[in-house]
Amino acid sequence: MNLNSNIYLDYQSTTPVDPKVIESMSPYLNIYFANPHSTEHTMGKFVSDNIEKSRIKVARLINSDPKEIIFTSGATESNNLAIKGAARFYKNMNKNEIITTNSEHKCVLESFNSLIKEGFKVVILPVENDGILDVTKLSNAISNRTILVSVMALNNEIGVIQPLEKIGKICKLNKVLFHSDCAQAGGKIELDVNKFNLDLLSLSSHKMYGPKGIGCLFVRRRPRVRLDPLFSGGFQEKGLRSGTLPSHLCIGFGEAASLANKMMSSDNSRINYLSDYFLNYLSKKNIVYKINGNKNLRWQGNINIQIKGINASKLIENISNVSFSLGSACSDNAIEPSYVLKSLNLTKKEAESSVRISLGRMTTEEEIEEACIRISSVIHKLYKQKDQNSYD
Template identity: 50%
Template sequence: MTKNLPALPIYLDYQATTPTDPRVVEAMLPYFTEQFGNPHSGHHAFGAAAAGAVETARAQVAALIGADPREIIFTSGATESNNLALAGVARFQRNLQGDRKTHLVTAATEHKCVLESAAQLEREGFAVTYLPVGRTGLIDLERLAAAITERTVLVSIMAVNNEIGVVQPLAEIGALCRARGVHFHTDAAQAVGKIPLDVEAMNIDLMSLSGHKIYGPKGIGALYVRRRPRVRLAPLFQGGGQERGLRSGTLPTPLCVGLGAACEIAMREMAPEADRLRRLAARLHQGVVRQLPDAYLNGDPGRRVPGNLNLGFPGIDGDRLIGELKDLAVSSGSACSSAALEPSYVLRALGLDEAQARASLRIGLGRFTTEAEVDYAVERLVAAVQRLRDGPPAAAIVPEGADAPSAPVAHR
């Protein structure tokens, strides 16, 4: 085993959540005690100070994605943002145009909150097309183009998949939607701060993001809503009309400040952090397949977000494997679907059978992951798999729909 052991347990689930960066906490602290005013009470000094902090945060979020600060709507997180984007556009357009615009297009591998929002709209009489994905997890642009009809009002395709880390072709999707006169929404909770995003260059009309995925606080997120050409939404709930009338309620100033600070740090450090995470992910992947040559990578090997690995181990039950790894925090899929007993629907959508899907683990590396932690994780993971197999690894077997394990991880 590694001589200089890292502190245990080791956190390797950065797609589920991230620790709040100490610099973010420092930025937030004054707004809990000293600057505690209501940001909507701008007629006195306390409220004005809070309002100024919120607007600074709004500008920081906007800068990270190439938006105008006036296009940023603060929400409680990406789940609310996704619901507001889908339901808001669909309901507004149906109220405006009736049955002429009652169709949405999304993908079978979207986050549960998008799929459940789409299912609710179906119950309300909307039609939804769920696009399949290829074996690497990417959508087919020709299939997308064929799915768009004159009744289509919105296409919602996530930027980076939360389980397999695959990066969808956002610019191409945006160009297609703009040419067809259809709004394009992307759930970018796993992409913001990790890969470059530009809502103008990519023709994105709505984008959801979350604070706790980018080393900010939990309970805060945002929805980018394009102003020109204008995207119009029906609000999810009623109140005092804050956030352009789209999201009523008193804004939590400390959380807004934290999200803004996290975005500013990400904008400044994204490139070097991505390079470091690529190296760490390659080190972990190569370390595993060197000793377990039948381990396979789920998802496209090239178009992946830095730091994500979804590895399958033939003949192994993923939940049992997690049970063997008490000192490693890894997962078998989305944190938001952890109560479900069935295997990952994302992996099944890639063409993996139930056993292959159950044999897979998601490993998420992040800002505070070290080489020593990666090396220790490799040793523990390999030993646990071999112990469960009660012997040395079997000969290399790559299931249909998985990438060959011999190639090292490549990242975009």
């Protein structure tokens, strides 16, 4: 491998578009470009029919009816539509309470907080120190005024997997809607809307080797889940999401979902091997690390670790051509520990020593081997600088 070549290890942030997805999308940009809602002519009908085939492919990924798939611009819109749409519709039925956790994606937490101004009672449950929700605490929090529970399937920062099946049973027993942000889970772990008793589920194409700008919301038909739409328009997508569908993006999303179904097992086997290789290499080089979050209930492609004696921002500053993320967020030009890491009750020092390295379908063994060399050499360089400063 060329020493100057870039190694991308930030797959939780976004994924490259699979070549087969690009190939499937291309004709819909300049050959089959008709409006999919203009079904009175041949080309429009052809495009519309193929979008429906894509809807079927997405539905298969989560074991739903294709009629329950609503295309959106991505998981952020899907989460907003699920949370605000359900809350506003069912508020008229003398209910005003919604429940989530403190480690959700920002768009979920901001959607919840925005509803406080509309008179809703927002309950944000803390996760345990391993990032997993205690389902007993959830059960105790639900009341006869609860409309919705929203819990992410696979955490974008620390990779832990929540017990969706247990949560779904609790919600069904209490006749409460269950929504899950599955943007990070799509194509990585099993998603079954019936097994998990999900009423609403959000997906994002660009997290599973599809194009950016497209996602979907699963909305259960039986028993029927009702939502207030976020905006008005031409009643596309069953009146829940008005606007002309971007044909090429829908086609690409469908192909990405189809590939995810076929390749999930092989992808995970290879990613698990590469993840183990990376962590074992650190140990061999006497680099002390600790995994953030539950060590067992996790997706192994997300390696969020504290590296003892290292400031993570300095590590990233000093390493060239390896793309990975801090375990912290930038706010007002100041580095502050991520709220997700704070939810694990990490100290500021522990959070500041945390990095997220995420692997994916296109990650090669050669890249991991080279990344191990580059990262470990910089860590030891920082160790030496620290020792020299201490001596001085």
